[in-house]
Amino acid sequence: MEKVQPRTLSGFMELLPNEQILFNQMKETIQKTYERYGFLPLDTPIIESAEVLLAKAGGETEKQMYRFKKGDADLALRFDLTVPLAKYVAKNYGNLSFPFRRYQIGKVYRGERAQKGRYREFYQCDIDVIGDGELDLINDAEMPSIIYSLIKELGFDDFTIKINNRKILNGLFEGLNQKENSTEILRVIDKLEKIGKDAVVEELKKLDVKEEQIKAIMDFIEIEGTSNEKLEKLENLGINNETYQKGVEELKSVINNVRLFGVPEENFQVDLTIARGLDYYTGTVYETFLNNYRELGSVCSGGRYENLAEYYTDKKLPGVGISIGLTRLFYKLNELNIIKAEKKSISDILIIPITEDLKEPIKLATELRKIGINTEVYLNNKKLKAKFKYADKLEIPYVIVIGDDEIKAKKIKLKNMKSGEEKEVNMDAEEIVKYIQ
């Protein structure tokens, strides 16, 4: 029979068991951290009506969205988790308590060309706080504290959460009469670290920004110093634009409150070049960098938006949120050998029966599972040697052999696969647990 080539589409991540175990651990760490801050779980469909998902879309988003017909229905795969959240909040407005704090961890889809660390299907891990009508600025200051806990929990100490406010840049552009160009200019500024100062100037020239305006922009983003020094310089720049001043005020307040939430000074800073690609942010924006691995780019980003669900409801729903691209993060950490997929099995014990009667082995396995020990029974009729080899290959730490002798004596030998030692123990789950680490 002719076989179909077993293949996985470009841009779709598929892992081996040892990698998947590690991936799941990271996912669980993120979930636990989000829950510790009181965020509620949410799961929305991967497929939604194209009309819903494309309500506000345009340009790149629309081009990259997977869209298809099923019968007469015009459907699409979700592009991110924010749009489904907007729909959800608008739809369930009456049944939710505000401020609504939710987390969502799920796959999203983007039909673009895959490349290193860029996938067509990937996990996003989002949290957002949505206010009804308004949302106090202090929520913007809580986000960095959550990022701080999260990155710590993921095992990193040396990282910096960079904080900025879009109003500052937008106000600056307004003052320079570059409002129409602001999105393009922001994109260019965002590339500063990647392409360098001179290239940024070149790019700005291409956007027809005038010489003295370029100078003003460059002078601005090159403001140096500690967070407090930067804030002071921003205030003393003599820019009278209202949006700008509001931005500086907000940023100052957020920075002060981030301290209140206990984020150590070395883990956050004002960075005026953080602009984020997404243009729906309207205030505070965050990016997080691992200082020893700057090449990873931001590992956790987010920001404040004025009106989450304007395309679905007249209710004004401002929010602030952050997102981790787990698939990319995992891929890159793995590639750089920062994390290692070592566990090949999640079993603590493999029970190897060498008797026709499986009653006792299964009974023991059930008892062990009841007290929380991951237990697997080898259920194939192979030679004993092959059964041990299986435990060895999967690096299952303990093996129990149960044959007729053991059943008769009600004693088993618990073998530590790493040391090779065997210990005779009563055939009793509670007893056995005492000898495993």
Place this chain on the structure above:
RNA sequence: GUGAGUAUAGCGUAGCUGGUUAACGCGCCAGUUUGUGGCACUGGAGACCCUGGGUUCGAAUCCCAGUACUCACCCCA
């Protein structure tokens, strides 16, 4: 969407100045060791060399097309 590269056992690769049994490592199976894995040795299975066409006495090897994948740009997580 634009540009470049790659395609050979399950995996990673060699072979690519065309020459008849396509090689190596890992993995897999079996044995040395019939209630004990790792190590070692011995043996074995496994490949329409991406697909289609062309050049040639002869193609994994050269040419063309298609497809897939990878990388970069764009954009982004």
